[in-house]
Amino acid sequence: MVSTASSSLAPAKLPRHVAIVMDGNGRWAQKRWMPRVAGHKQGVETLRAIVRACIERGVPALSVFAFSSENWNRPVDEVSGLMDLLVLALSREVPSLEKSGVRLHFPGDRSGLSARVVQGLEAAERSTAHNSTLVLNVCFNYGGRWDVVQAARRLAQKGIEITEESLSQSTALAHVGDPDLLIRTGGELRISNFLLWQSAYTELVFTDCLWPDFDAAELDRAFGEFARRDRRFGRTAEQQVDAQPVVDKRHA
Numbered sequence: 730m731v732s733t734a735s736s737s738l739a740p741a742k743l744p745r746h747v748a749i750v751m752d753g754n755g756r757w758a759q760k761r762w763m764p765r766v767a768g769h770k771q772g773v774e775t776l777r778a779i780v781r782a783c784i785e786r787g788v789p790a791l792s793v794f795a796f797s798s799e800n801w802n803r804p805v806d807e808v809s810g811l812m813d814l815l816v817l818a819l820s821r822e823v824p825s826l827e828k829s830g831v832r833l834h835f836p837g838d839r840s841g842l843s844a845r846v847v848q849g850l851e852a853a854e855r856s857t858a859h860n861s862t863l864v865l866n867v868c869f870n871y872g873g874r875w876d877v878v879q880a881a882r883r884l885a886q887k888g889i890e891i892t893e894e895s896l897s898q899s900t901a902l903a904h905v906g907d908p909d910l911l912i913r914t915g916g917e918l919r920i921s922n923f924l925l926w927q928s929a930y931t932e933l934v935f936t937d938c939l940w941p942d943f944d945a946a947e948l949d950r951a952f953g954e955f956a957r958r959d960r961r962f963g964r965t966a967e968q969q970v971d972a973q974p975v976v977d978k979r980h981a
């Protein structure tokens with residue numbers, strides 16, 4: 730447990746890009762004898778609070794996992810409940826996000842989504858495109874493997890050589906740097922096909938807290954843990970690495 734509230738952390742100690750696997754909604758609801766979708770609804774409330782907390786703390790980029798490529802394997806009712814909730818949340822939340830300076834992106838495979846959902850995502854991206862306080866990536870129908878494949882395919886189609894740099898620039902999150910910190914709520918110790926390429930040097934923090942129970946204090950605990958990590962990027966501890974990723978020198 731962290732003793733110091735990291736909301737008071739020096740800006741240099743704060744992660745610039747935070748990624749979150751928002752897990753535990755179903756269990757939160759089931760513990761209360763409620764349908765799983767009630768947990769997802771509560772999860773939207775948590776996300777609103779965490780977006781506000783990131784803005785207050787000066788974090789410039791937040792990427793959340795909202796629906797994975799594999800979540801289609803869930804019961805039809807839950808999948809359609811999640812699609813309905815996305816459309817509802819967009820209509821309710823986008824106006825205030827727009828006012829708060831949030832720029833929305835929805836990285837993910839749109840080809841698998843209905844026209845109604847795609848229109849909602851595109852409208853939200855358009856209406857927040859002028860904002861720059863916080864980039865919020867809501868990864869929807871996203872999978873890390875899908876992202877690498879679509880990036881490689883795009884480069885191949887354009888006849889561009891595949892390098893680490895060109896592939897990074899073709900991923901669905903090319904508009905933000907790699908995440909510094911990845912938080913997973915809900916107690917599972919896995920990545921579940923989230924930002925596989927981008928999290929090569931990301932610090933990982935796992936918490937048993939279920940996503941609907943997660944709050945600014947939990948976020949500060951994760952930030953405190955991040956601030957105490959020694960990010961070496963392959964170097965030794967004695968080499969005084971600052972928080973900049975060291976570029977792969979093998980081919981230099």
Ligand code: IPE
Nearest residue numbers: 751752753754755756757795
């Ligand atoms: C995460 O919560 C949200 C989505 C995957 C859409 P879960 O629905 O996976 O919640 P648990 O893990 O079953 O508790």
Ligand code: IPE
Nearest residue numbers: 750751752794795796797921
């Ligand atoms: C990961 O959670 C996906 C999202 C949070 C959207 P899951 O609950 O789907 O992950 P697994 O299946 O337990 O690994």
Ligand code: MG
Nearest residue numbers: 752753754915
């Ligand atoms: Mg889960």
